[in-house]
Amino acid sequence: MAVRKLAPEDMQPDTFVLSPEIEAFADKEIAKYPPGRQASAVIALLGKAQEQAGGWLPRKAIEAVAAKLDMPVIRVMEVATFYTMFNLEPVGKYFIQFCGTTPCVLRGAGDIRKVLETRVGEQNHVSADGTFSWLEVECLGACSNAPMVQINDDYYEDLTTENFEKLLDDLAAGRPVKTGSQIGRNRSEPFEAVNTLQDPTLFDGSLVGAWRKRFDEQAKAAETGENAAAMASIPQEVKAAKPTAGRAIESPVADTPAERAKEGETPINPTDRKEAADPSTATKGKSHTEEGARPAPQSSKSYVASPTKDGEAVPNSPTTPEAGTPPAQAETRRDGSESKPGVTVDKDNMTS
Ligand code: FES
Structure with missing residues (x-):
């Protein structure tokens, strides 16, 4: 712009x-x-x-x-x-706003531009006789009738080189011109032939409530014993739901206890059983007792693992039992009862 x-x-x-x-x-x-x-x-x-x-x-x-x-x-x-609708420089008696946006370009706006450049000159300049000036603008909202121009307050659509030249001639000569489509199209109806919405019943009201009428007739037929015939008239093309829809896809796994049992074998593979029983194949490691007792905590407070600042630990609540203390010997209960005002804990009657 x-x-x-x-x-x-x-x-x-x-x-x-x-x-x-x-x-x-x-x-x-x-x-x-x-x-x-x-x-x-x-x-x-x-x-x-x-x-x-x-x-x-x-x-x-x-x-x-x-x-x-x-x-x-x-x-x-x-x-x-x-606002671009306000012109800040003088315009011709006929100010032409030429749409140069994609739909118009695809439908031949380039040829219309050539006519303007030849007849009027560069955009934003008034022709020597003061009759025309033109300006390229963005989509004017009449894309279905592209290419098009707006001249003063009116749209001129479905332009071709020939009909646009004639339009300019008529305007310059002061002859009456036709606004809208220049090829006789009614508004934005189909370009070559009207082949949709042609059924008269769409417009005469005869289809209003047709679906209800059909259901009423079927209900009446059912009442009079013609149920089978009425049902036959209802489309039976309901698609069966897929039984696996939405479920995980399963595929048989070999050597499972169920598969082995199905084949008449023992549920556990004897080789697996033997390997499991062999202590030489068991994973070895030291128990806690072999490693010795854990070192006693250095403080009566325990510390959280993630401090608020680098290198700084934060003590937990002072009511938190000392780390490693068995629940039965803990100073406080951890079921939240102590946090309730007025509730005391009878430690003597507690069972561990
Ligand atoms: S693109 Fe030209 S009117 Fe929309």
Whole structure:
């Protein structure tokens, strides 16, 4: 997108006064908002000022809108330079916004651009006779009728080199032109043939409640003993659920006790049994008693393994029993009873 700035000083008019019609329009717009909120009418007023100025917003028009709405000029300037619907430089009598986005390009917008460059010249410049100017814009929302352009307030769609050339000729000559599709398409209906939604019953109301009618008829048939015939008319194509759906896939494992029993063998492989009984194949290691007693704790407090700071240990609650103390001899119970106020523990009656 081009940098949006006001037109050069030599293009700017010396004065701009809102017309009486626009003054009246402004008063009506301002009355729509609570007192002090008249700035909400800024976009509507800028649009009208642009119309009055011939399709663009001179600096004086922006200042006139600011004065009417009692706003700082910079605030109105911000709005005018932000929204691309406000032109900041003069435009032709017919201002053409050419869509150069992908769907239009795929449908031949490149050819339309060539016509513009040949007939009008570079974008953002008014033709010598002041009739045309053009600007490439992003998607205008008529992609199904691509390629297309917007000329002033109207869309012209389904363009080809030929019909676009003719359109420009007619506009330049002041002849009436057709807006919308240039190939006779009704809005965005299918391009070549209307072959969908053609069943008249879709539109005459005869299908409304058809499903209920069918169920009523089947219920009635069932009541009159024609149940079998009624049931036969109901589609029976219900797919059976897969029994393994959602379950883990199982495959037989060889040499399990179950498999061995199935084959008429002993559940435990005799070789495995023999190996298990052989002490020479057992894993060897020292018991605690062989290693000797564990060293006694250096403190009556135990410490957590993960300190809050590097190299710093944190004592646990002082009620935590000394490490290695059998539960029966522990000073406190660990079932939480001591943490409840008013509950005392009768150690003499405790059983270990
Ligand atoms: S891409 Fe051209 S109108 Fe959407």
